[in-house]
Amino acid sequence: MRNxxxxxxxxxxxxxxxxxxxxxxxxxxxxxSVMKAYAGHTGAASRIVRGKVDYKDQLGFHATAMRDIxxxxxxxxxxxxxxxxxxxxxxxxxxxxxxxxxxxxxxxAAEAFLKAVNDGTADAAGFKAVTDSCKGCHDKFRAExx
Amino acid sequence: MLARALLAIVLVLPVQANAKSDLVExxxxxxxxxxxxxxxxxxxxxxLPLAGGRELRSEFGTYYSxxxxxxxxxxxxxxxxxxxIRAMREGIAPDGRYYYPSFPFTSxxxxxxxxxxxxxxxxxxxxxxxxxxxxxxxxxxxxxVPSAKIWNMRYFEPGEFKTDAGQSDEWNRGAYxxxxxxxxxECHTPRKGxxxxxxxxxxxxxxxxxxxxxxxITPHGRTGIGRWSxxxxxxxxxxxxxxxxxxxxxxxxxxxxxxxxQLPVSDQRAxxxxxxxxxxxxxxxxxxxxxxxxxxWE
Numbered sequence: 001m002r003n004x005x006x007x008x009x010x011x012x013x014x015x016x017x018x019x020x021x022x023x024x025x026x027x028x029x030x031x032x033s034v035m036k037a038y039a040g041h042t043g044a045a046s047r048i049v050r051g052k053v054d055y056k057d058q059l060g061f062h063a064t065a066m067r068d069i070x071x072x073x074x075x076x077x078x079x080x081x082x083x084x085x086x087x088x089x090x091x092x093x094x095x096x097x098x099x100x101x102x103x104x105x106x107x108x109a110a111e112a113f114l115k116a117v118n119d120g121t122a123d124a125a126g127f128k129a130v131t132d133s134c135k136g137c138h139d140k141f142r143a144e145x146x
Numbered sequence: 147m148l149a150r151a152l153l154a155i156v157l158v159l160p161v162q163a164n165a166k167s168d169l170v171e172x173x174x175x176x177x178x179x180x181x182x183x184x185x186x187x188x189x190x191x192x193x194l195p196l197a198g199g200r201e202l203r204s205e206f207g208t209y210y211s212x213x214x215x216x217x218x219x220x221x222x223x224x225x226x227x228x229x230x231i232r233a234m235r236e237g238i239a240p241d242g243r244y245y246y247p248s249f250p251f252t253s254x255x256x257x258x259x260x261x262x263x264x265x266x267x268x269x270x271x272x273x274x275x276x277x278x279x280x281x282x283x284x285x286x287x288x289x290x291v292p293s294a295k296i297w298n299m300r301y302f303e304p305g306e307f308k309t310d311a312g313q314s315d316e317w318n319r320g321a322y323x324x325x326x327x328x329x330x331x332e333c334h335t336p337r338k339g340x341x342x343x344x345x346x347x348x349x350x351x352x353x354x355x356x357x358x359x360x361x362x363i364t365p366h367g368r369t370g371i372g373r374w375s376x377x378x379x380x381x382x383x384x385x386x387x388x389x390x391x392x393x394x395x396x397x398x399x400x401x402x403x404x405x406x407x408q409l410p411v412s413d414q415r416a417x418x419x420x421x422x423x424x425x426x427x428x429x430x431x432x433x434x435x436x437x438x439x440x441x442x443w444e
Contacts, residue, residue, distance in 0.1 A: 039390055039391040039393075040391055043389070044391065046381070046391060050377075050381060052377070128384075131385050131386065131393050132385075132386075135385075135393045135394060135395060135402070138393055139395045139396065140395075141395075142395045142396070144360075144395055144397065
């Protein structure tokens with residue numbers, strides 16, 4: 001009993017230790033991949049919304065992914081992940097309230113778009129509300145680089 | 147006789163009023179396509195529209211855009227039509243001083259006189275804003291010689307856009323919008339010493355301009371917009387969404403919001419047609435890395 005408790009404590013400690021020491025460089029790589037995935041779903045959805053391809057049945061899949069990813073982003077910018085292959089601007093950390101609001105705008109727009117897709121009322125304007133919220137955040141918090 | 151004169155006045159007045167509002171509306175279109183708003187408004191610091199004061203950093207010092215609202219004291223409210231034309235066409239202020247090419251008169255010089263006058267009419271229809279112009283912050287070597295005048299006389303050739311009879315109306319409209327109004331080349335073309343554009347790399351992108359990379363917008367397959375269709379470009383102008391599904395930010399976000407997305411679809415399409423017709427230039431704009439903070443300390 002005592003041994004297993006100790007083992008549990010050890011596992012817990014190791015786990016916390018790992019989380020705390022999560023390599024910032026790895027966080028940045030992970031973040032880049034998540035944002036690329038977001039762009040991938042956005043780009044794919046845009047081609048359906050614009051009527052370039054006839055995969056309307058797949059719009060819900062992309063809209064769901066966009067909504068889900070919008071909820072992850074806020075947690076991907078820990079302090080000290082502001083170097084290397086990132087375009088994150090210092091304002092993310094120096095203006096946390098504005099940054100939180102930009103995240104919220106994006107989450108709400110993505111949620112509303114998903115709902116519209118599920119209700120069969122999705123249109124170009126609702127999709128543009130999502131990409132406008134992406135643009136609003138990139139405008140303030142991302143250095144342009146490509 | 148009197149009745150006739152009155153009738154004439156009654157008949158003519160609305161026509162004149164309409165003519166005036168048509169001119170102002172034409173000017174508003176020129177204003178949007180020329181994207182005056184983004185640079186002449188210090189939006190980052192809550193500046194009022196067209197009151198100037200926006201910081202424009204360059205390797206030749208920091209410039210502050212002037213007030214172009216019709217305020218008589220601090221703006222352009224006292225300018226005559228000829229003053230306005232001279233500023234736009236020749237890069238010379240009413241007091242005879244030369245502008246630095248941070249003001250893209252190098253592109254606006256191609257604008258047709260009628261469009262310039264319409265633009266002035268539109269600007270003068272807006273509310274005047276009192277805001278004193280701020281002096282540029284330039285290195286000593288540029289202040290002790292008349293550098294703007296020397297540059298203007300040596301490197302600048304004024305002249306209106308010439309229609310290319312061998313191209314379609316749409317192409318010519320796109321070329322005019324891109325060259326004379328939207329002034330795309332000002333940011334998208336790399337420059338050599340003294341800020342001279344490298345002609346064979348026109349529109350081929352810039353590795354770093356005020357901390358941002360500016361993409362290659364020639365239709366080169368791998369490094370430019372070769373894979374974009376005309377519709378893709380139009381959609382980008384409307385939304386800021388790129389081919390990869392990424393959404394633009396930084397300066398281009400402001401340009402999409404204030405200018406490109408506000409244009410009629412026919413103009414967006416004309417610009418896309420023009421850009422797709424450019425000679426493809428192989429010029430890869432690479433992502434740069436931010437220095438690790440630790441490295442900066444060491």
